[in-house]
Amino acid sequence: MTGTVWGAWARRVTMAPGAVYALIVLSIVFALFTAQFLTLHNLTNIGMQGSVLVIVSLGMTLIILTEGIDLSLGSVLGLAGVILALAVKQQVALPLAILAAIGVGGIFGTLNGVLISRIGLPPFVVTLGSFGMAQGLALVLTEGSSVPGLGPAVQYFNDGRILGIPVPIIMTAIAFLVVYIILYHTKFGTYVFALGGNQEALALAGVRARLYKTGVYVLGGSLAGVGALVMTARMNAAHPTVGVGLEFDAIASVLLGGTSFERGRGWLGGAIIGALAISVLRNGLNLIGLSTSWQVSLVGMVIILAIVMDALRGV
Amino acid sequence: MSRVWLSSLSRLATIIVLLVVLFLVSPAFLSVQNLVNIVRQASLLFLLASGLTIVILTAGIDLSIGSVLALSASVAANFIQQGWIWGGSLLGLMIGAACGFLNGLMVALVGLPPFIATYGMLWIAAGFAQVFMKGEIISGFPSGFRFLGAGHAAGVPVPILVMVLVLVACLLALRRTNFGRYVYVIGANREAARLSGINIRGNLLLVYSLSGLFSAFAGLVYVSRINAVESTIGETLLLPALAAVCIGGTSLFGGEGGIAGTLIGALIMTLVTNGMNLLNVSPYWQSFVMGAIVVLSVAVDQLGSAKLEGD
Numbered sequence: 001m002t003g004t005v006w007g008a009w010a011r012r013v014t015m016a017p018g019a020v021y022a023l024i025v026l027s028i029v030f031a032l033f034t035a036q037f038l039t040l041h042n043l044t045n046i047g048m049q050g051s052v053l054v055i056v057s058l059g060m061t062l063i064i065l066t067e068g069i070d071l072s073l074g075s076v077l078g079l080a081g082v083i084l085a086l087a088v089k090q091q092v093a094l095p096l097a098i099l100a101a102i103g104v105g106g107i108f109g110t111l112n113g114v115l116i117s118r119i120g121l122p123p124f125v126v127t128l129g130s131f132g133m134a135q136g137l138a139l140v141l142t143e144g145s146s147v148p149g150l151g152p153a154v155q156y157f158n159d160g161r162i163l164g165i166p167v168p169i170i171m172t173a174i175a176f177l178v179v180y181i182i183l184y185h186t187k188f189g190t191y192v193f194a195l196g197g198n199q200e201a202l203a204l205a206g207v208r209a210r211l212y213k214t215g216v217y218v219l220g221g222s223l224a225g226v227g228a229l230v231m232t233a234r235m236n237a238a239h240p241t242v243g244v245g246l247e248f249d250a251i252a253s254v255l256l257g258g259t260s261f262e263r264g265r266g267w268l269g270g271a272i273i274g275a276l277a278i279s280v281l282r283n284g285l286n287l288i289g290l291s292t293s294w295q296v297s298l299v300g301m302v303i304i305l306a307i308v309m310d311a312l313r314g315v
Numbered sequence: 316m317s318r319v320w321l322s323s324l325s326r327l328a329t330i331i332v333l334l335v336v337l338f339l340v341s342p343a344f345l346s347v348q349n350l351v352n353i354v355r356q357a358s359l360l361f362l363l364a365s366g367l368t369i370v371i372l373t374a375g376i377d378l379s380i381g382s383v384l385a386l387s388a389s390v391a392a393n394f395i396q397q398g399w400i401w402g403g404s405l406l407g408l409m410i411g412a413a414c415g416f417l418n419g420l421m422v423a424l425v426g427l428p429p430f431i432a433t434y435g436m437l438w439i440a441a442g443f444a445q446v447f448m449k450g451e452i453i454s455g456f457p458s459g460f461r462f463l464g465a466g467h468a469a470g471v472p473v474p475i476l477v478m479v480l481v482l483v484a485c486l487l488a489l490r491r492t493n494f495g496r497y498v499y500v501i502g503a504n505r506e507a508a509r510l511s512g513i514n515i516r517g518n519l520l521l522v523y524s525l526s527g528l529f530s531a532f533a534g535l536v537y538v539s540r541i542n543a544v545e546s547t548i549g550e551t552l553l554l555p556a557l558a559a560v561c562i563g564g565t566s567l568f569g570g571e572g573g574i575a576g577t578l579i580g581a582l583i584m585t586l587v588t589n590g591m592n593l594l595n596v597s598p599y600w601q602s603f604v605m606g607a608i609v610v611l612s613v614a615v616d617q618l619g620s621a622k623l624e625g626d
Contacts, residue, residue, distance in 0.1 A: 132606025139599035297442030
């Protein structure tokens, strides 16, 4: 009956009522209560500010699908930004600097993935440890201060437009497409869903489960490196602790979007809807004039509510 | 059994090696004054890590201890500064216990993975602490309150006495009461605990509430010693506390380890920090070192047990 493409899509969308409804309700509320919300300028702003979050959430989705978690993605993003900025300051060619930033993310992802899949350590403790290591390295490299003034070539990744569309949004779209193809049209993607179900069974079936699990963390770390490029371009500077807490927003986005911690249930589109919902929430709270302190608590409660609802729905 | 002995020996050896290295680097290190200082610093870390140890013994985790400490200390400090020493302290302890209780509800009743429930609490508590403090610093507390963190009784710093009291209380609770046995059973084999009729939910609620209470208590001692509080004081405390528990030999998979190991872990972590200061290592390295120690100690523990099981 639901053999059509539309049927599959309909099912995917109904898996994520939380974020969709949250997004619609929040948009209506903010549109009614603030004059600026529904302007093209502000909506573009939300898209651009949300782009880093979407990019990180894409990787987080795959990690959570394998019943894992990565608490280091925020500080890895901070470190990758620092590497990018320092390389640019040392007159390294920009493509190489960008590669270095993404590479740092990949290295931390490899470290996390190997410790989790080979040695069997709990993901939260490994990635909490690498959170500390990445943040420490970023602080050591910059001696705790910002690296500003990177120039127009870097800023292009925030200010630039192709056919009138801001570059960060194009980059986000490309990242989504790449991860989408990996997740839904490769063997790797199939195993990602299966890993969340039962790693043992997968290994017994002769699948190199550990390798694929490591790959998920490598992808997550590399995407954090891509996010670092956009973030650094926006600020025209790198700051060692800029990413702290971003992993929390990413986890919230993924869960709000309808991906679950259990048994590999979820979908990639949820990351975008969830990240947009959170970006709209933060943007609207800013327009209303609520302090960032309240935002931290509110978003914290939103994530807890989302997870509790998810857990109750699963019962 | 041999593994327990081996790991205890390796921990003692770590302390001795650290002591020797630090003495060689700076002979002033082995002065009575400096050693007392180190134990006093370790006592704060121990207080925070002791509640965490009990949580981890049940195969859980509490990532919110640092920000619960900050929230409860911020609120308590506001009242204490106005002279309400007991009322403020009590309020702080209650806030800590309440945060822990909420964690317990999410873990025991809703069935959330502990790391995600307490990670959410981390941000909620941190946010409320910021809202409450509005970015300000409160400093200068009545001398009656300062006694807790900076005072001496019979020539011994009060935090060290507090540490000994908490250590004895935890040892008795874990080894001589039903609660203690349940904690270990729940951590080692939840199914067996359920089948033998242990009230898992009730005990988990108590364990997470205790962790919040201990965090708040550690916050009071901390604020009393440094005589100031701001909303961010808890941010850098989670990793050292977790490192102290891991190095102390408590398994993250539950049911194995104990509070005495955490004391040794807290001493080792304090020696490491102290040593880095003596060696003039940039403080920016600390977060890297703490992270690396957490990962290494957990990995070594896991590899070691896998090897012994294989033999």
